Amino acid sequence: MVLTASYIKNIEVHLLPGGKKIPSREPLSKFPLHPAFGGYGILKRVVESEPKEYYKTLWSKSAEVPIWIGSCRYERPFDEILEAFSETKIGGARVTKGHQEALVTLGDAVGLISSGRLSTNMTAAEVGSVPVAISKNELIIGAIREMVSKNIRRLFVENEERFISDRTVIDHMFSPGRLGIARDHPERWLEGTVAELGSKSPGRCRSGNLDEAAKEIGESPDDCLLTDDRRVISRWDMVVKPWRAGKLTDVEN
Numbered sequence: 393m394v395l396t397a398s399y400i401k402n403i404e405v406h407l408l409p410g411g412k413k414i415p416s417r418e419p420l421s422k423f424p425l426h427p428a429f430g431g432y433g434i435l436k437r438v439v440e441s442e443p444k445e446y447y448k449t450l451w452s453k454s455a456e457v458p459i460w461i462g463s464c465r466y467e468r469p470f471d472e473i474l475e476a477f478s479e480t481k482i483g484g485a486r487v488t489k490g491h492q493e494a495l496v497t498l499g500d501a502v503g504l505i506s507s508g509r510l511s512t513n514m515t516a517a518e519v520g521s522v523p524v525a526i527s528k529n530e531l532i533i534g535a536i537r538e539m540v541s542k543n544i545r546r547l548f549v550e551n552e553e554r555f556i557s558d559r560t561v562i563d564h565m566f567s568p569g570r571l572g573i574a575r576d577h578p579e580r581w582l583e584g585t586v587a588e589l590g591s592k593s594p595g596r597c598r599s600g601n602l603d604e605a606a607k608e609i610g611e612s613p614d615d616c617l618l619t620d621d622r623r624v625i626s627r628w629d630m631v632v633k634p635w636r637a638g639k640l641t642d643v644e645n
Contacts, residue, residue, distance in 0.1 A: 426486045427458035431558035443579040498627035505606040512634035519633040520623025523548040528587040554591040557614035594618040
């Protein structure tokens with residue numbers, strides 16, 4: 393896990409090969425499900441581990457901490473990928489064509505909106521969410537537990553227009569200095585507070601129109617926008633919420 397996790401900051405999820413060693417998925421799904429490796433799986437495993445076992449947890453196989461994404465065929469409508477996002481609550485889906493496979497993410501869908509291929513008449517006010525706040529004095533493990541228990545990836549630092557995310561937490565956890573601590577004193581691996589993490593500033597949502605907002609959001613998967621009335625707009629808000637409402641249309645069809 394420690395090696396694969398170092399790539400998480402550059403991509404939403406990584407596809408894992410299928411096989412008998414992958415734990416089975418219990419909930420039934422409309423879609424075939426495929427194992428992948430992502431930030432939520434890492435944080436969930438950390439929460440489930442005893443502090444004295446943290447270093448052992450670091451060397452877990454990636455296949456032992458999968459998240460499950462929908463799998464769609466290449467020739468199927470793009471709408472099916474959006475449905476897979478919605479059902480699994482993960483912004484990534486596997487697409488197959490014969491023996492080839494690829495990963496489609498929310499970032500790809502946002503790109504289709506910003507380029508004009510997809511469009512929605514919904515506004516930022518309709519899809520935005522209230523930010524979940526956390527004290528800068530909260531322990532890092534407390535922040536991780538909050539993310540996992542609420543299945544969210546961002547926490548806004550109280551009294552600041554800055555946020556931490558699963559990616560900023562993982563960047564901290566897997567930095568060389570923290571890995572050295574995990575090796576020598578595993579129970580101290582996650583010592584520290586939110587103030588020590590690399591918080592980020594959200595972009596400013598200058599337009600109430602989501603088609604325009606899609607052009608303003610940053611390139612990192614955890615980037616988001618903040619409206620003047622302090623509503624958070626994420627890639628999920630831009631894509632899945634309009635799709636669920638039946639208001640995301642293919643301009644060319």
